Amino acid sequence: MTTLSEALRTTPTPPAKATGPATSRLRAQADGMAVASFILGLLGTLVLNLLLGPCALALGALALARGTTRRGRALLGITLGAADLLLLALLITTDGTVSWNIGS
Numbered sequence: 001m002t003t004l005s006e007a008l009r010t011t012p013t014p015p016a017k018a019t020g021p022a023t024s025r026l027r028a029q030a031d032g033m034a035v036a037s038f039i040l041g042l043l044g045t046l047v048l049n050l051l052l053g054p055c056a057l058a059l060g061a062l063a064l065a066r067g068t069t070r071r072g073r074a075l076l077g078i079t080l081g082a083a084d085l086l087l088l089a090l091l092i093t094t095d096g097t098v099s100w101n102i103g104s
Helices: 004-010 021-044 049-065 071-095
Strands: none
Touching (some): 021 049, 049 071
């Protein structure tokens, strides 16, 4: 017959978080996605809003979902991606075009 103290000693402990090479590789990929999201969102404010804005949104969301250490860059990429789409909507409603128009 086992006592309570013996049962507590033989109870397995829950496994620790995985910190192997696979986890570090996924985190590095998530960091790269966060930086790419920021760059695509920034470029999307100047050219190709329709293409780069949604890409920035998707990459930023994926980076956050995968636990990036560059959380600020991912959030900034999402913000810039949304600003790209808002800028595109503004251009379409004011000029009736999807491109910048400098001059007359």
